[in-house]
């Protein structure tokens with residue numbers, strides 16, 4: 001675990017209270033923008049660099065740069081850019097210069113002298129053996145001419161040789177004599193140290209002469225990159241933008257302010273892009289730009305500051321997601337306004353807390369096993385529990401004990417029960433319609449904060465492991481289609497009336513999360529997935545191709561909770577969920593605080609009216625408030641009296657025929673009217689069945705005259721009589 005995680009302060013009222021706004025402000029402080037300078041320009045030396053922390057950071061950077069320079073020097077020695085290779089090359093080049101190319105002239109002159117001499121000899125021989133009186137004279141003249149030419153050629157050769165020798169001696173004297181002289185003088189003047197210095201200087205000059213290899217090569221030791229610990233500067237930025245094909249040859253960016261460090265080991269540069277290059281274009285090539293700077297994409301953040309070409313580039317020297325950030329809610333003791341402030345869910349590259357606005361959209365989490373979906377849900381739950389106006393209803397498809405500690409604060413909690421989810425969603429869609437009608441009457445299209453109490457609070461429906469419920473070929477296939485339909489309807493319009501879904505799945509496949517359902521959840525987070533298709537199932541078609549691919553997140557402990565998050569507020573961003581350490585009971589602290597806040601507000605499950613659970617009880621005859629009797633996610637079937645009490649609750653009484661209709665829904669085999677059965681026959685049969693059930697409960701309940709729904713008087717039961725009978729039944733059980 002990272003050292004950035006602080007232990008929670010779990011103890012009671014003396015524990016410090018953390019204001020979420022302040023907390024967020026502190027986290028935002030490092031640098032959404034460069035600090036303003038009173039002089040109008042951005043400061044060359046930010047204040048923080050003059051603090052002890054700033055100096056330590058500077059020392060650390062200098063040490064890192066020195067280390068990297070050393071490493072680069074060593075690896076360079078093995079290549080032909082190494083110093084030995086440079087010196088050898090320098091000496092060779094010097095020698096070639098001393099020898100020069102003039103030797104070619106000497107050779108050509110030698111060749112000419114040689115042929116001219118041969119010609120002269122042949123001409124002399126011919127003159128000697130020509131006896132014809134007219135020819136002899138001619139031959140003698142030709143021999144004289146050839147001899148003259150031969151002598152001239154030999155002389156030219158001699159001169160060329162002398163000239164070359166003179167040139168070589170001169171150049172040799174410069175090339176070899178100078179260092180020899182310098183070294184000798186140094187030796188004479190300063191002894192061995194002087195000689196060593198002289199030799200060093202000589203070799204340095206040779207290395208300088210041979211600094212460039214003859215052939216082009218791929219590794220360029222002059223290349224500066226952030227990944228190697230070099231400073232971010234304008235030449236590096238220009239080269240990286242060029243390499244990333246954002247700029248073309250001849251285009252140059254300009255810095256609007258000096259490159260600064262932001263106190264988190266990251267560089268910030270405000271850049272003016274040239275011509276028609278926009279910030280969007282730069283963002284589209286984020287991966288290439290990061291590669292050109294020698295860092296990972298997660299270490300680079302690109303934001304538009306002002307106009308189209310006004311870019312703020314933030315480049316971190318380390319992976320911003322390598323650390324964990326603890327949820328600020330863990331230190332909170334007072335209620336959270338989730339409707340207005342949202343719920344802190346994750347942190348982004350620059351350490352800013354990302355909140356999700358449950359007043360606006362539903363959420364979908366997807367990712368492979370152990371990728372951190374549960375932590376995403378835990379963050380949302382932590383926020384919801386701190387807002388007593390939120391009724392949390394949780395359907396756990398995994399069926400493990402993960403959510404059992406939350407049971408006392410869950411208005412509804414059911415483990416692995418697809419039929420129950422189907423029934424619940426039916427009721428919830430009815431609730432959505434009821435709320436919509438209230439808004440229609442008020443002439444509103446969306447719930448506002450002042451109406452939350454009027455409509456019955458915010459409904460947060462969590463379904464963890466969708467596959468249990470929506471797999472068309474799974475064990476719950478008979479419910480799957482209906483469940484998907486209801487979920488899609490709720491996700492589409494629920495948020496506007498205060499009904500929000502939080503869905504999670506380990507199997508991000510289209511069969512489990514149909515695109516209609518995905519599309520209606522505007523907040524989506526894809527943690528590490530097995531493949532690009534799975535990532536697209538959460539984030540949307542083609543997203544992996546656009547560079548947002550969760551399957552590229554490495555599978556390691558350090559990447560848990562990392563993913564791509566998209567919400568209408570943030571757009572697509574890289575993020576890591578906030579950390580709640582369940583192993584040390586941090587979630588239990590939130591649950592305890594949530595329980596207290598709910599008790600104070602009178603919204604603790606089972607302690608007030610809950611129209612949704614009441615409707616479910618009427619409809620199914622079973623209750624799932626707070627995870628049932630043991631809080632482990634089971635459902636509790638009520639007695640006939642419980643159902644009748646719930647049904648009589650609205651009007652204060654119930655006619656017999658209304659009572660039989662309610663019971664027919666709960667227990668159709670006993671109370672449902674059969675084909676062709678008359679009213680009287682049904683009433684008599686159902687009356688007997690009820691009497692028998694009441695007898696089994698140990699109570700006797702007589703009918704009395706009550707007011708029916710139409711205002712007329714009929715046989716039935718008053719609420720008071722039913723409540724008394726239910727009480728007697730409980731006492732009889734005890």
Ligand SMILES: Nc1ncnc2c1ncn2[C@@H]1O[C@H](COP(=O)(O)OP(=O)(O)OP(=O)(O)O)[C@@H](O)[C@H]1O
Pocket residue numbers: 324325367368369370371372373374375376506560561562576577578579
């Ligand atoms: N943001 C985070 N920071 C640090 N650790 C995290 C983060 N998110 C998850 N983890 C750790 O990763 C592990 C798996 O997390 P979690 O149970 O949420 O994953 P999951 O995808 O829900 O797993 P499963 O598929 O088993 O349900 C846990 O030990 C958790 O503490």
